[in-house]
Amino acid sequence: xxxxxxxxxxxxxxxxxxxxxxxxxxxxxxxxxxxxxxxxxxxxxxxxxxxxxxxxxxxxxxxxxxxxxxxxxxxxxxxxxxxxxxxxxxxxxxxxxxxxxxxxxxxxxxxxxxxxxxxxxxxxxxxxxxxxxxxxxxxxxxxxxxxxxxxxxxxxxxxxxxxxxxxxxxxxxxxxxxxxxxxxxxxxxxxxxxxxxxxxxxxxxxxxxxxxxxxxxxxxxxxxxxxxxxxxxxxxxxxxxxxxxxxxxxxxxxxxxxxxxxxxxxxxxxxxxxxxxxxxxxxxxxxxxxxxxxxxxxxxxxxxxxxxxxxxxxxxxxxxxxxxxxxxxxxxxxxxxxxxxxxxxxxxxxxxxxxxxxxxxxxxxxxxxxxxxxxxxxxxxxxxxxxxxx
Amino acid sequence: xxxxxxxxxxxxxxxxxxxxxxxxxxxxxxxxxxxxxxxxxxxxxxxxxxxxxxxxxxxxxxxxxxxxxxxxxxxxxxxxxxxxxxxxxxxxxxxxxxxxxxxxxxxxxxxxxxxxxxxxxxxxxxxxxxxxxxxxxxxxxxxxxxxxxxxxxxxxxxxxxxxxxxxxxxxxxxxxxxxxxxxxxxxxxxxxxxxxxxxxxxxxxxxxxxxxxxxxxxxxxxxxxxxxxxxxxxxxxxxxxxxxxxxxxxxxxxxxxxxxxxxxxxxxxxxxxxxxxxxxxxxxxxxxxxxxxxxxxxxxxxxxxxxxxxxxxxxxxxxxxxxxxxxxxxxxxxxxxxxxxxxxxxxxxxxxxxxxxxxxxxxxxxxxxxxxxxx
Ligand SMILES: Cc1cc2nc3c(=O)[nH]c(=O)nc-3n(C[C@H](O)[C@H](O)[C@H](O)COP(=O)(O)OP(=O)(O)OC[C@H]3O[C@@H](n4cnc5c(N)ncnc54)[C@H](O)[C@@H]3O)c2cc1C
Ligand SMILES: Cc1cc2nc3c(=O)[nH]c(=O)nc-3n(C[C@H](O)[C@H](O)[C@H](O)COP(=O)(O)OP(=O)(O)OC[C@H]3O[C@@H](n4cnc5c(N)ncnc54)[C@H](O)[C@@H]3O)c2cc1C
Numbered sequence: 001x002x003x004x005x006x007x008x009x010x011x012x013x014x015x016x017x018x019x020x021x022x023x024x025x026x027x028x029x030x031x032x033x034x035x036x037x038x039x040x041x042x043x044x045x046x047x048x049x050x051x052x053x054x055x056x057x058x059x060x061x062x063x064x065x066x067x068x069x070x071x072x073x074x075x076x077x078x079x080x081x082x083x084x085x086x087x088x089x090x091x092x093x094x095x096x097x098x099x100x101x102x103x104x105x106x107x108x109x110x111x112x113x114x115x116x117x118x119x120x121x122x123x124x125x126x127x128x129x130x131x132x133x134x135x136x137x138x139x140x141x142x143x144x145x146x147x148x149x150x151x152x153x154x155x156x157x158x159x160x161x162x163x164x165x166x167x168x169x170x171x172x173x174x175x176x177x178x179x180x181x182x183x184x185x186x187x188x189x190x191x192x193x194x195x196x197x198x199x200x201x202x203x204x205x206x207x208x209x210x211x212x213x214x215x216x217x218x219x220x221x222x223x224x225x226x227x228x229x230x231x232x233x234x235x236x237x238x239x240x241x242x243x244x245x246x247x248x249x250x251x252x253x254x255x256x257x258x259x260x261x262x263x264x265x266x267x268x269x270x271x272x273x274x275x276x277x278x279x280x281x282x283x284x285x286x287x288x289x290x291x292x293x294x295x296x297x298x299x300x301x302x303x304x305x306x307x308x309x310x311x312x313x314x315x316x317x318x319x320x321x322x323x324x325x326x327x328x329x330x331x332x333x334x335x336x337x338x339x340x341x342x343x344x345x346x347x348x349x350x351x352x353x354x355x356x357x358x359x360x361x362x363x364x365x366x367x368x369x370x371x372x373x374x375x376x377x378x379x380x381x382x383x384x385x386x387x388x389x390x
Numbered sequence: 391x392x393x394x395x396x397x398x399x400x401x402x403x404x405x406x407x408x409x410x411x412x413x414x415x416x417x418x419x420x421x422x423x424x425x426x427x428x429x430x431x432x433x434x435x436x437x438x439x440x441x442x443x444x445x446x447x448x449x450x451x452x453x454x455x456x457x458x459x460x461x462x463x464x465x466x467x468x469x470x471x472x473x474x475x476x477x478x479x480x481x482x483x484x485x486x487x488x489x490x491x492x493x494x495x496x497x498x499x500x501x502x503x504x505x506x507x508x509x510x511x512x513x514x515x516x517x518x519x520x521x522x523x524x525x526x527x528x529x530x531x532x533x534x535x536x537x538x539x540x541x542x543x544x545x546x547x548x549x550x551x552x553x554x555x556x557x558x559x560x561x562x563x564x565x566x567x568x569x570x571x572x573x574x575x576x577x578x579x580x581x582x583x584x585x586x587x588x589x590x591x592x593x594x595x596x597x598x599x600x601x602x603x604x605x606x607x608x609x610x611x612x613x614x615x616x617x618x619x620x621x622x623x624x625x626x627x628x629x630x631x632x633x634x635x636x637x638x639x640x641x642x643x644x645x646x647x648x649x650x651x652x653x654x655x656x657x658x659x660x661x662x663x664x665x666x667x668x669x670x671x672x673x674x675x676x677x678x679x680x681x682x683x684x685x686x687x688x689x690x691x692x693x694x695x696x697x698x699x700x701x702x703x704x705x706x707x708x709x710x711x712x713x714x715x716x717x718x719x720x721x722x723x724x725x726x727x728x729x730x731x732x733x734x735x736x737x738x739x740x741x742x743x744x745x746x747x748x749x750x751x752x753x754x755x756x757x758x759x760x761x762x763x764x765x
Contacts, residue, residue, distance in 0.1 A: 127728050129658040154729050198734040200743070206729075264519060275756045330746070331754065334521045335546045338591035338747040345589065345599050346518065346545065354592050358743070361724050362732045369728060371668055 005065070013069045019045065020077035035080040039113060050111055052088060057095055057107065064298035075247035083157065086110040086117040089235055090165050093182070097223040097231045106184070118187070120152040120166035120209060121232065127154075128372045130167075131176035131229060135211065137168035137183060139218070139225070146170075146183060146221070148214040154366070158194050158207040161187045167228050182228035185216045200358040236368065244318025246294055249287055252325050256280065259349045260332050270332055279331075283324050290317040312373040312380075319363035319370070326357040393688060399463050405440060406467035414471030416737045422474055423594035427552045429474035438507030443481055447489055451501040458629060458691050462636040469640025472737075472744050474595065476512070479549035480504060482633045484511030486626040487557045487574060491614030496576065500555070510552050511576070514544035514600055515559040515623060522753040524623055525569045529602060531560035533609070538562075538575060540605040550598035551588040553579050558602070562617055569620040574613040581605045593747040594740070625698065628705050631752050632694060635687050635712045638748045641741045642683060642716060645723040646676040648738055652727055669726060676722055679715035686711050706762040713755030716745035 005013070023041055025034045042048035046060055051070055053059030062070070091110055094103050109115040126133040135150030148168055158164070163186050171179030187194070191214040196204045223231055257280060263270040270276050297310040330337045333353045336346025340354070364370040378384045395403065413433060422430050437443055445460045447453025454460075461482065468477065485504045488496055488511070503509035520526035529542025540560055550556065556577050564571025577584065583603040591597050614622050650673055653663035663669055690708040693701040720742030724731035731738050749755060 122729070125657075127658060129660075132658070199732045200734065200739045202734065263521075265521065273756075275760065330750075331756065333750075334754070335516050335750060337750045338546070338593060338595075338597065340590045340592040345587070354746070357746075358592075358732075358739075361721065362729070364725060365728055365732065370725070371666070374668075 005069075009065050009069060012066055013073065016070060016073045017077075019048070020073065020079065024078065036113070038080050043111075050087065050091075053091065054095070057091075057103075058111070064302040068295065068298060071247040072250070075251045082113070083116065085119050085157075085161075085165075086115060089119060090117050090184075093165070093222060093231055093235055096234065097182075101219075102184075102222070115162045116157065116160055118155050118158045118161035118164050120155055120158075120164045122154045123151060124153050128369055129176075130232075131180070133167055133169060133180065135166070135168050137170050137181055137216070139170065144218055146181075146216045146218065148183070148185070148211045148216055150211055152209040152211075154197070154206045155194075155209045156206050158187065158209050159196065159204070163187060164209070165222075167232055170225050177229045179226050180228035180232075181225050182222040182231050183216050184220045184222065185214065189214065191215075200361070201355040203355075203359075244290075244294065244314040245322060246287070246291055246314075246318055249318070249321050249325060250291070252322075253280070253284060253287060255349075256325055256328055256332070259329065259347070262349075263332055263334070263347060276328075276331065279324075279328060283321065283328065286317065286324075287321055290314070290321065293317065312368075312376045315367065316370055316373050322363055323357075323360045326353070326360040329353040330357045395459070395463065399460060402442070402445075402460065403463045403467060406442070406464050407470070409436070409440075410467055410471035410473060414473060416740065419472055419474065419594070419740070420734075423590075428590070428594075428596045429476065434475050434507050437475060437477070438505065443477070443507055444505035446481060447485065447501055447505060451489070451497050452505050453501070457695050458632050459695065461629070461633050462687070462691050465633045465636035466640040469637035469642075469744075470644050472594070472641065472740060476510065476549040476552065478630060478633055478637075479512040479553070480510050482630050483513035483548070483626055484553070484555070484557055486629055487513060487613055487622055488576070490625060491574065491619070491622045492576075493610070495610070496613070500576070509554050510549070511555045511557060512547060512549050512553040513557045513559075513626065514547045514550065515627075516545045516547075517543060518545055522757045523567065524627060525572070525620060526567045527559055527561045527572055528566050529558070529560050531562050531573055531575060531607075533562070536609055538573075538607050538609060538612075540575070540577065540602040540607060542602050544600045544602075547586075547598045547600055549596060550579065550586055550600060551596050555579060556600070557613060558607075559619065559623055564617070571617045572619040572623065573616050574619040574622060575607045576611045576613055577605060577607050581607070591747060593744040595747075627752050628694065628698070628702070631705055631709050632687070632691050634748050634751060635683070635690070635708055638712045638716045638745055639680065639684050639687055641744055641748075642676075642680040642719045645719050645738060645741050645745075646673065646680050648741075649673055649676065649723045649726050652730075656728075663726070672722055672726065676719045679719055683708075683712055683715050703762060703765045706758040706765070708758075709753055710755045710758040710762060713749035713758070717749060717755075720745045 023038050025031065039049040047053065047058050048060055050059050051062065051067065055061030087110055091107060094106055121130055123133050123135060135148065135152065137146040137148045139146055152166070163184060166183050166185065168181050168183055169179055170181040173179065191212045193210040195208045197206045197208060198204055199206060257271060260270040260276060260280070265273055293310065294314055297314065329349065330353050333347060333350035336350040337354050339345045339350060441454060442464055444453040445456040445464065449455050464477065485501060488500050492500065500509065500511065504511060515524065517526065517528055519528065529540065529544060531538040531540045540558060544558065547556070556579055558575050558577045560573050560575060561571055562573040579586065583605040585601045587599040588596060589598070613619070653669055653673070656663045686708045690701060690704040693704050723738045724742055727736065727738055730736050733739065
């Protein structure tokens, strides 16, 4: 056991920091051209534009410690925004199960942030029970294309996506997990209708998507017909760890404390209030432990072990922490927490606080709801299945 | 010991319940909330005609001489529909202040039009620095002959946009956090130097930030005695806490019941969600929180009626529990609805938002816990 960063790691950290400093957005610079320029320079550093990709596919091939350093620094620095769907979700599937041809066709555009992807898994009847999905894909007689019919629900950013990666049912004769096929197709085509779902904060990010006779060439199928569940499952575990967002939470806790210190209470501030202070402390303690759970899981990964059930622990703890930060922000806003709309009254942080809190409620619902994550730990780690009587 | 409502109270309960059922489905509420004035003038007039607006006022001024239990009965039913009409601002707060401290002239002038629904009055008390402390008042009123000159700022004033008059809490003497030296005035909301910045709140209601720049008010418009306004403020905000908590109990009932019903209908893994024991137990917890809140609400209300001076500790306990439990019930109702819970389409999210706001009004759970421990 040893937590000392090596001199190489320290040098790496300095290099990362320097890179972020040098490539900050300048006053008056256009965001989108800065963003593309930033990724180009990151690429020249040797795959820093796709840090999580393995070296074989043009990634930097970092050690787990380097990844950890990168996460910590990106949480602190202002770096361009990225969506997870293409880069973090589809790309790993393409790398593991896509044909070489598919890799060449789709990965460069993902890397260049040219194509926006959305994830078409959930359906009205398939939430926690994802394998219950019913969107049908029927192979043409000549075997050249599928015809897709059905509905997806909760599809994040489907309204701005160029392509969708989609789980479809090609066979319903066996158990639910069989007969699922993984297809890729463009969103802007006839037969696809996207309708907004408005969420609690009044925002539009999720949608329902209806397919009517959408034709998908067989070349757009990942792997074999009927094996889509296996391909998607590995990805779900990646998605879970990604959702923990611990390094971001570390930064947000500091922000939370700064906010509380800006709220005057008598001769002191809200950070002197004993019950508020205790709640922030409990949150920090939780975060300290979870950070090391993540490090232990990274170390396992480095030793070549499979990403396993600890991804469920991280998702559970990480999302609880994020929700607590939001809750404490609302509490710090005090009488101003209900203020809504464009006005912006009271403390400067109050305005976004309540919206952030409401949005945070879905952290424990998407990417595998908390109750279901606990089921995974009970079954896979504690060995508790029906009939596991000793 | 008797927890039964009187025949009259039962009748009111039924008529409010029917009103809410007939008029307050979610689409209707959303529509009313989004257009001016943020509630229905027709509903407000019906409430006046049905006598609800006069319930807590004395018979001399045209009321029905009701008490906090009558208000509880109305507010609990309002909570089941998230009623938008400004009952709390006008009847409990604005009207309550005048009833308690207003001169005969002021009562005659104001209360009958309030009861008829033709005039609106709200309370402006909180300030940027005061947070939840009632006695922290910096807005000043300086005497000049027969007049007072008000300068300062008030925050998160409920329903001020529609109010014809404001009961303004000012400092006329003493230090910024002294209970002594606080004086209440009835100020016309179109007074010179008074400016309102109106905005929606996250629960679909409305509030305002208000500034006073040398606003003149005649000393006849003082409510209660000079420097002695704090006890009025304390009483009406305690009544407001009781009313809000009754509303919260109504909202919690809707949330736990909706969740029970939804989990029985929604199937995943080839069975209703309600078959999963972990969800059953969560719903039992929600139900128990609701029942506990209701018990403490009854306790605080009955103690207040018996002897308000002895009820303060219980009121702190109540507002603490309602804040904490309301959010617990709201968060779990959303969680157990899954994705559907975070949509604007289902009513659970709207009820959750209201409970979140209730916690922030008249002191949140932490604030009242702290006060409770100091008794
Ligand atoms: C904001 C947001 C964005 C999303 N983005 C996407 C996206 O881009 N693409 C996509 O495909 N999907 C997306 N989803 C869908 C998300 O993955 C599902 O919401 C999630 O899987 C839960 O399914 P559900 O909403 O149907 O809830 P349900 O499965 O109906 O669950 C309801 C409740 O029951 C509980 N429950 C379910 N099963 C069990 C059990 N066996 N034991 C105990 N409790 C149980 C759950 O924990 C939950 O509390 C998104 C969802 C949200 C809210
Ligand atoms: C001090 C004491 C005094 C008692 N006095 C009496 C008495 O006077 N008369 C009498 O008849 N009995 C008495 N009991 C017995 C008592 O009723 C049993 O202990 C009780 O019914 C639990 O049974 P058990 O101890 O076998 O635990 P188990 O039934 O084996 O339960 C063990 C654990 O599993 C949980 N569990 C069990 N079933 C379920 C389920 N379906 N769902 C979820 N969780 C479950 C329990 O909650 C518990 O946590 C007494 C027990 C104690 C400890």
